[in-house]
Structures are given as C-alpha cells and as structure tokens.
Amino acid sequence: MKNLEELKMMREKVKKDLQLRAGGHRVKIVVGMGSCGIAAGARETMNEFLDLIEKSKKTDIIVTASGCFGFCAQEPMIHVYVEDKKPVTYRNVDKEAAQEIFNSHILNGKIVEKYLFSKGKK
Amino acid sequence: MKNIADHLFDIFENSVNANADMVIIKISFSERIFHCSITDNGIGITGEEVLDPFVTSRKTRKVGLGLPLLKKAAEDTGGYLKIKKTNQMGGTSLEFEIDMSHIDAKPFGDLPQTFADIYFAWPNIDLKLYIIKNSKQEKVLDFYTMREKENRGLSNFIKTRRKIVSIMHEEMKNLNIIE
Numbered sequence: 001m002k003n004l005e006e007l008k009m010m011r012e013k014v015k016k017d018l019q020l021r022a023g024g025h026r027v028k029i030v031v032g033m034g035s036c037g038i039a040a041g042a043r044e045t046m047n048e049f050l051d052l053i054e055k056s057k058k059t060d061i062i063v064t065a066s067g068c069f070g071f072c073a074q075e076p077m078i079h080v081y082v083e084d085k086k087p088v089t090y091r092n093v094d095k096e097a098a099q100e101i102f103n104s105h106i107l108n109g110k111i112v113e114k115y116l117f118s119k120g121k122k
Numbered sequence: 123m124k125n126i127a128d129h130l131f132d133i134f135e136n137s138v139n140a141n142a143d144m145v146i147i148k149i150s151f152s153e154r155i156f157h158c159s160i161t162d163n164g165i166g167i168t169g170e171e172v173l174d175p176f177v178t179s180r181k182t183r184k185v186g187l188g189l190p191l192l193k194k195a196a197e198d199t200g201g202y203l204k205i206k207k208t209n210q211m212g213g214t215s216l217e218f219e220i221d222m223s224h225i226d227a228k229p230f231g232d233l234p235q236t237f238a239d240i241y242f243a244w245p246n247i248d249l250k251l252y253i254i255k256n257s258k259q260e261k262v263l264d265f266y267t268m269r270e271k272e273n274r275g276l277s278n279f280i281k282t283r284r285k286i287v288s289i290m291h292e293e294m295k296n297l298n299i300i301e
Binding site: 034035046047050063064065 | 123124127128131132135138139187188191235236239242243244245246266269270273278279280283
C-alpha cells in the first residue's frame, strides 16, 4: 500500500467482492429498521433471524435492514425474498413469529398466513 | 426507544440514508457522563432544522422522530445534542451527552449487540469505533478490516458476530458501562 489512490482502488475492489458475495444467496430477509421498527423491537427480530441462521448452519440466507416500510403501526415488518419467487411481506414479526416464518417459509417454502401482510408487492 | 442502544442504532440509520459509506463513532463514559460523537461522510444537512420533529427528508411520512427523540432523552438528563455539517468529510457530525446518574436517564441497553447489528444491517458501511478513556483515544472496531477478512474467507458471519460482541463486551466493562 503506497498512497491514497491505491487505498481507494483496494476499497472499491473489496466493495465489489462484497456485493458479489452478497449476491450469492437463495433467501434475503430485509428487516424494517426505521425509528418505528426499532421502537417496536426490530433489532430483536433481526437477531432472532441471525441466531436461527446460525443454528440451521445455512450459508445461503442473508439478513439486511432497510428504512421504514411506511406502515409503522404494524412494525416490526420484514420482506422475504426467495430466489425466483415473488417477495412476501410480513407484519408484527416478533421473536415467535420469526421462528415460525423461518422454519415454515424460509426453510420449507410455506408462507405463514398468520403474519402475512402482502404477497408479490415490493 | 427503550434504551440508548436503540437510539444509537436509530440515528446510525440517518447516516445510511444520507448515502454515507464511512462513519466514525467516538464514545466515552466518565463520572457517569456518557458522551458520544458520530461523524459521517454523507450528503450532510443544511441547518439544525432536522431537530424539528416535523421535518424529514423521507417521502413516506412528513415527520422524522429519530433525532428529536434522542435530543429529548439527552436533555431530560441535563445533557445536550448538537448537530452540524462537517468541513473535512463533507458529511454530518453529531454529538450528544447524557448524564447517566440522572433519574430520567434511559438505561444503556445491549450496546455490544447493537454494534454487531449495525455490522449486519448495513453491509456497505465502514464503521470505526473509538473509545476515549483518560483523554487517550483507542480504535476498538474497524468494520472495513473485518469485512475484508470475511471476504478473504478468513472469517465468517458467525465468527464476526461473536467477535464484535466479545470485543465490545470487554470494552464496555472497562468503561464501567457493563458491570
């Protein structure tokens, strides 16, 4: 490493790699993390998903966050993107709901109607 | 927001929304005063209007509560919150102080976990965390190197998550934030 330019180039490269790696997944879970989501316990939800992924030893599932989904009263909300399928949105996802959604939808492809908010819309 | 950890996570999202890719957080805790500064290289703000709950840059709603809520939480304890545009990085710099011995102070919450959450929630942001103790500044977390390590296959998300939590746990103990 010699100068700032080189450092910047390295940074860009790593960023690209990271995106590539982030692209190689089967399921993406997006947790709404606006002020409303956080106040409603979205961090617990996200951690539950991370725990569940860790326990299941799956490497093709990623969890990320986004801002407010626009339905603050129904937070914590999540989008579930399964490869080649339309996205599914769930509402009021607490720890229990997270477990149910993980075991049913993410591992076995069965949508959990109880917490369903919408299907096929982003 | 139940605790300071929630607030931190929440205002961190402001930096993300401002298109920042580097955030520097500095914290100190001495004589029960919790001091925290957050500097990012995002698009910046124009003035202090963001502290008004009825001002937001977002289009889904007309109110923005993150900063006003934290300001209230700080001022309730006799502390303060300041926010300004920075010259060096072109982003925003925010600073707040909370007197933890005050009866209205919110608890810290799970700060170690919060930093692990930030790491996973926003994979494109490099966070550097410094802890200031006895007027000495020490770098505790550097997400850039952690991500690079993961990228090279030297680590994975489970290891990184545990590592962040354990480093932070140790540091928070040293600062007397966790008993």
